Amino acid sequence: MLRIGHGFDVHQFAEGRRCILGGVDVPSERGLLGHSDADVLAHALADAILGAARLGDIGKLFPDTDPAYKDADSMVLLSHVAALVRDKGFTILDADCTIAAQAPKLAPYREQMRANLAAALGVDVEQVGVKATTTEHLGFVGREEGIAAWAVALLTRPT
Numbered sequence: 001m002l003r004i005g006h007g008f009d010v011h012q013f014a015e016g017r018r019c020i021l022g023g024v025d026v027p028s029e030r031g032l033l034g035h036s037d038a039d040v041l042a043h044a045l046a047d048a049i050l051g052a053a054r055l056g057d058i059g060k061l062f063p064d065t066d067p068a069y070k071d072a073d074s075m076v077l078l079s080h081v082a083a084l085v086r087d088k089g090f091t092i093l094d095a096d097c098t099i100a101a102q103a104p105k106l107a108p109y110r111e112q113m114r115a116n117l118a119a120a121l122g123v124d125v126e127q128v129g130v131k132a133t134t135t136e137h138l139g140f141v142g143r144e145e146g147i148a149a150w151a152v153a154l155l156t157r158p159t
Contacts, residue, residue: 003090003155005052009043012146021099021106021147022113022130023075023120028104032147035064039074040149041099041130045117046074046081048153049092053085078120090155092121096129097151100141106132 017031022041032038046058055061061084062069062077069077082092095117099106106113110130118125135142 001157001159002093003052003054003157005048005050005153005155007044007047007049007051007057007151007153008149009040009047010140010146010148011038011040012140013144019104019147020074021101021109021149022097023116024109024112026104026106026109036062036069036072036077037074040147041097041113041151042074042078042117042120044149044151045095045097045153046078048095048151049081049085049121049155052153052155053088053090055084055088075116075120078117079122082121085155086122088157090157092123092127092153093156094127094129094154095121095123095151097131097149099130099132099147099149100135101132101147102134102137102142102144 011032013030014033019026019028019031020039118128
C-alpha cells in the first residue's frame with residue numbers, strides 16, 4: 001500500500017528570533033515567530049508524513065499550548081514523527097519540499113537542509129528534495145512578512 005501526504009505551514013517574521021529552515025540557522029535580520037523554533041520547512045514535512053499515515057498533524061502531537069514545546073527543536077519533533085510512523089508499520093519512501101521566501105536567499109543552504117531532514121527521518125539524503133522559490137514580490141511572502149513551505153511525502157506499508 002502506498003500513501004501520499006501533503007503538508008503546508010507558514011510563519012511570520014519577527015525581530016529577535018533566529019531563522020531556522022530545515023534545521024539550518026540561516027543568516028537573516030529577522031527570524032520566524034512560533035511556539036517552537038518555527039522551522040516552517042520541518043513543520044510542513046512533518047504534516048505531510050503524518051497526513052500520509054492518517055495520524056493527524058503536528059498541532060495535535062505538539063500543541064502550541066504545551067510549554068514542553070516552547071522553543072522546541074523541530075528536527076527533534078520531525079524525528080519523533082518519523083519514529084511514530086515507523087511504529088505504525090510505515091516506511092518513508094520519498095519526500096519533496098518547497099520553501100517560498102522572498103528573503104533570505106536559500107540556495108546556499110539547500111544541501112544542508114536536505115541532509116538535516118534526511119537525518120531526522122532516518123532516510124538517505126536522495127529520498128529528500130528541497131527547493132526554494134520567491135513569489136516575485138506578490139503576497140505576504142513577496143512583501144517579506146513571512147515564509148511558507150509545502151511538502152509531499154510518500155509512505156508505504158505492507159497490506
